[in-house]
Amino acid sequence: MSEGTTKLAAASQGRRGGGRDHGGGSGGGSGPGHGRVGLTGLVVGAIGVVFGDIGTSPLYTLREAFNPHYGLTANHDTVLGILSLVFWALTVVVTFKYVTIIMRADNEGEGGIMALMALAQRSLKPGSKSVYLVGILGVFGASLFFGDGVITPAISVLSAVEGLQVVAPGLDDWIVPITVVVLGMLFATQRFGTAKVGRIFGPITLLWFTSLAALGVLNILHEPEVLKAINPWWAGRFFVEHSWGGVFILGAVVLAVTGGEAIYTDMGHFGARPIRLGWYWFVLPSLMLNYLGQGALVLEDPTAIRNPFFIGVPEWGRWPMVVLATAATVIASQAVITGGFSVARQAMQLGYIPRMRIKHTSSETIGQIYIPAINWSMAAIVIALVLSFRTSSALATAYGVSVSMTMLIDTLLLAIVARALWPKWRRWVLPSCVAFVVIDVAFVVANGAKVLQGGWFPLVLGVVLFTLLRTWRRGKQVLREGNQADGLRLDTFISGLMLAPPVRVPGTAIFMTSDPGVVPHAMLHNLKHNKVLHERNLFLTAHTLTTPFAPAERRLQVHNVGDGFYQVTLRFGFMETPDVPLALMRGCDIEGLDLDPMETTYFTSRESIVPSRHVGMPLWRARVFAVMHRNAAPANAYFRIPGNRLVELGAQVEI
Template structure:
């Protein structure tokens, strides 16, 4: 990733950048509807899994108070302390997420190439794990919501899986229309959801107020003292209460940190804690409820069906947030060179962040439906849940340590003390979830491994291609000198030659000159570069350098949250004094035919994977928004 003209800023202040242009109340409401769906639906299955799942414990008084204490302090330390107070401060020009952190560390770690390489793999691993999370979240959320029907009547049991598949199918088919319309009602629905969570829990707490003893962390300590190893294993179920925590950071750029903090402290955290403790109070009163679903047991029969409906809508919102997050993640990965070009459809003219990627959508849909049809019960699917979340949280802590040390210049002992506390929780949860791999967690590992291998292979393959073309590239001054002596025929018009790097003469131009022995009277050598920041201002996007003899070097930079746009680039070039009409300009692109028979230091199977990905990448003409009838592709054969 080339450096931008201005250094990347990782803020420690409470400035919220561009999102603060909107009223604080509306931002807080929108944040509630978009980023809290995942963690907001966790009461549907967390307590249930702690007492009746594959690693469940007996619902004795000591166990109930111990589990509730673990849930409460996990929310307080991992979400409130780690993410809401500290990690949200590490924004990259207002954006968050593992790729954002990676981009921010490019400059301070520029001289530590091996260190940077390790962090790049870690960031890709974190992104890959989020893909696994993005597949499981819609499946388990909707399935858990629909299972509430069986609380009303046993006759509904055969319809739970078909209804779940139908809802998921409708959700993914609706993605192409965007979330601009339904997003407006997400916030109010989630207020109703968290209000219902809190009200149902509060009623049960009034009936059994001694459940509040679990606020004391001593009960969590005593739980471990009694159960020891099995207490550690129980963390694999407790971790379900903090799923979705990474979304607080990843989606920060849409809302700003202040609205996220206000919503968490004022609505989400109270609603979650009250509901968890309400379920605990119900178990203290009647331990047999652990055999069913304590969440739905909170509701009177009269409101059970409305609660199932509300839970289903909340689950859809949770799924929508994760699906949208996967789209954004894929866009970032494309810009940072980790995935091939894919078709990106912008679903809103006002909100640039609202995108739809068909390839990703249908792949995630097939994976979700496969999980539902394979596992059929949320309890079985819960075994696959949690590993991706905890591994991603661990990676975020590691990268946050590097921000503290090399961006903010904290002392070593301060950085170790703070991140050590975070890693104590992260590693404990991760270790417990490793034990779940054989029970279903292997699915997450397989999905993440497949995505990670593909990302690293694509990145390494593009590096090999760049080195190949670097050997063929002619220095600019040598080419212009030879051009002045040779004086080939110059035809009227403008030609744009796309180049991977803004150095030397691209091989496509040399290829064209060799076969046609003529050049346009005006030639632009265009390189589109990925910046370290999420977005680039229009005034800083394009740099134009006159090289002489009608040649111009053009550098266009796009942030990792943006997509290249050729009409925009040429318009900005025209404003800098080089008037260009896109519809009378010829665009020359290189098209490689790759073979895995070369001496490049890459495993044969990885070469074949890279060639497969390259052949199936979205065509450059559409990706860069070029007029199709003005594009000339020059083919070359490359042996990797």
């Protein structure tokens, strides 16, 4: 191979995620990325997985609005006012903000706050302070998403099982044990993947939303007066009558819109178009009919406010509804869990959390994954929440604090993306963002009042996760800077080595390194202890792009240094699972660099971190980083390197 740089168009791994149009396009789709799955199947699957969270909010939202904590009376004007607030919150926050606008900000078909953060960073000057601040916002938002996300399964399943209080009051003592068993089964089935789960849950959720709509219509017919709540005048009147104190009712109204972020996060699993179709034509109408139906029931009988959802069900259907609601709340939990997997992989590839084992659960859609460490961590926290709070009303006081802050961060990142990448659309998107900020701040203030009653939990969890993410990022940076400061420059080292070369042996040695300009520790140890040099030596660096999938023409870059040394750069998108041997096999089959897998050995360094008071980070953060580093998945598992072709050489590093 000639001197210089040769770009090799290695075949792209994985699919391209939906369509993308950063000028205000469709924001994803149901194209080839979803294999043979048709649009109807994707819509059903999306209904089964994506809308579970927001779809079970009717179980507790209206009931919590009249919690004695808020001091409201279930009279005509108050009921219509709250229903109007719920209707317009769903319309403005979920329908307009998330489904219509933010889902256009897809990062090559992928959604979620980490994908939005990466998209916003690409629109800014590389290395600027703005990029750093956007990174802080995105990581904090992702941490808050997990903080509130673990509450969703607990409150959803608890609220469904609490239907036993209406149909069989004698079973009160069994509510918490049944909830724990249901949640345990849910997390145990995650390894089968969202494709299989979606096929099972889709029909159940279709029945759930159909039942919501039917119950709503049944109750509305008894009190059609409730339809007036669609008029925003009633929402305005509520605030006028309750003055500034009325703002705090948004702490209950937010329960109706939790799940909006999960809709965006799960976009990569099913595509934007199926999600939009499911929301506009099925989910939103069903939700609103049920909320209005509950309001009609309360207008007719104010005492029904103690549990308007189940009391509104005819007596003959209450037992089946408890079973259906429990199944639906399991699906609600699914939306958050799958969103958690997506956000975790994005954070992993962008360098914010240690490497973890990722299992692909679909051969057709690369977005469908399972991460055991995330799954079982969430399971432990969720079950602990159920055992601690014990009722959905108690959990409602902890719910909404973090998600309202996440929604505010989403708005700020959307404004950055719209200003830089949407020249035709920003004239109306940016003014919309101003309105969204006002609404989001109101939700944050309202939920802030719940901090002492339980809202502290998701905040504390979010801050802990944020600290871990930033510690890992900073620790990796300190490691890289230390290697650059203490390492030998590759160009001068090779020229000196060739003056008195060691014994050359057949085969290819691939040295994994994070800095292509510095001699890898693994090579120095190999020369020191084995005193041999392979016929071909590749210094391989894997980079993660801020796009979900690396273009084929940028996948692999090879530079011939001479004397059998090559610098190789592999690029992967942040939604891809790096497969180094496959990428090399597809890209290096050229004259002079024909890699035989059976004659190729991979060398990596396994650093042992030694915390120090005076190197890079405070001692407590260095210790935290050392623990995280020790428990990270090994390089061969993460990069899919065969264990029988890998040599790991240890080194102690102070940090």
